[in-house]
Amino acid sequence: MTVAIKKVGVIGSGQMGNGIAHVAALAGFDVVLNDVSGDRLKSALATINGNLTRQVAKKHISESERKQALDRITSSETIDALADCDLVIETAIEKEETKRKIFHDLCAVLKPEAIVATNSSSISITRLAASTDRPEKFIGIHFMNPVPAMELVELIRGIATDDVTFDTSKAFVAKLGKQVAVSEDFPAFIVNRILLPMINEAIYTLYEGVGNVEAIDAAMKLGAHHPMGPLELADFIGLDTCLSIMQVLHEGLADSKYRPCPLLVKYVEAGWLGRKSQRGFYDYRGDKPVPTR
Ligand SMILES: CC(=O)CC(=O)SCCNC(=O)CCNC(=O)[C@H](O)C(C)(C)COP(=O)(O)OP(=O)(O)OC[C@H]1O[C@@H](n2cnc3c(N)ncnc32)[C@H](O)[C@@H]1OP(=O)(O)O
């Protein structure tokens, strides 16, 4: 059995939030995009418009679909605006404390029958669910980056997630035109359990001087046919997010093979977070990306 979803709330308007708002609005859902920062909301709406415009130019959607999708998105700096949403997807930073605080504030205003989801890359769905007033209506809906282009969404049930919440979330993902992979609730789920140790190993390869940034990325692009090199991909994901995921794997599975590379820690401490801060394993401030090591 499923319940009807018409209005979708998205908390956090960073790279994932703007992508989720984009695909949901294009699929016909009304969307309320929330962020603590008004500037972030403005730039998210500009990014969505830019990506929709590119889809029009490629004749994947019509001009009227672009306009209708944009018209379906409203933005708000306060969480109260999400009160009458049928489904709210949290996609703020990958910090458990931040997410818990958001769920606390959200559940105080959100209608009781609404489903609450997190786009977390790694954190226990059962533990996050326990910080809400509705663990049976809580689920992990994990999108991939960039959302408009990637076909997969992982669905992760917490221990208490009920069948209606699962079936409704599955139907929602299908309406977005994406495929579901079901994952058990273990640290970092499926994609990141496999992908992030590979990225972390690439950073160790750099740290130990086995190769420089260019050599490592070229090796995996040309030698293993990956669409992006692992360091380019780390910059694309965000080095803060990569580090948070490795920390969850390291703590959650208590195995030293998941130890975050000290060089990754150093980049994050420097505020070199990748593309979003203009500098990471590459420097993006010029005409073309230049390796920083
Ligand atoms: C960390 C987590 O929790 C989980 C994760 O997401 S892990 C990260 C998973 N993502 C990846 O591994 C991405 C790896 N990279 C790729 O697959 C490709 O490089 C890419 C899809 C990003 C770009 O592909 P490309 O062939 O170089 O470029 P291009 O042809 O311009 O783009 C392909 C499509 O992606 C879209 N796209 C590219 N970048 C985009 C962006 N930043 N935002 C929105 N759409 C984008 C393009 O519009 C294009 O769409 P159409 O197919 O509809 O035309």
Ligand SMILES: NC(=O)C1=CN([C@@H]2O[C@H](COP(=O)(O)OP(=O)(O)OC[C@H]3O[C@@H](n4cnc5c(N)ncnc54)[C@H](OP(=O)(O)O)[C@@H]3O)[C@@H](O)[C@H]2O)C=CC1
């Ligand atoms: N990057 C990726 O490839 C993927 C990331 N994810 C997950 O998605 C989530 C978001 O990642 P991503 O979009 O990359 O991160 P970003 O850093 O791009 O965006 C996070 C956004 O959340 C905002 N934010 C922070 N605190 C709050 C709050 N209390 N209420 C509302 N908004 C808040 C931030 O605002 P400000 O900057 O002003 O603090 C920022 O706009 C994370 O959980 C991440 O693990 C999932 C799949 C892929």
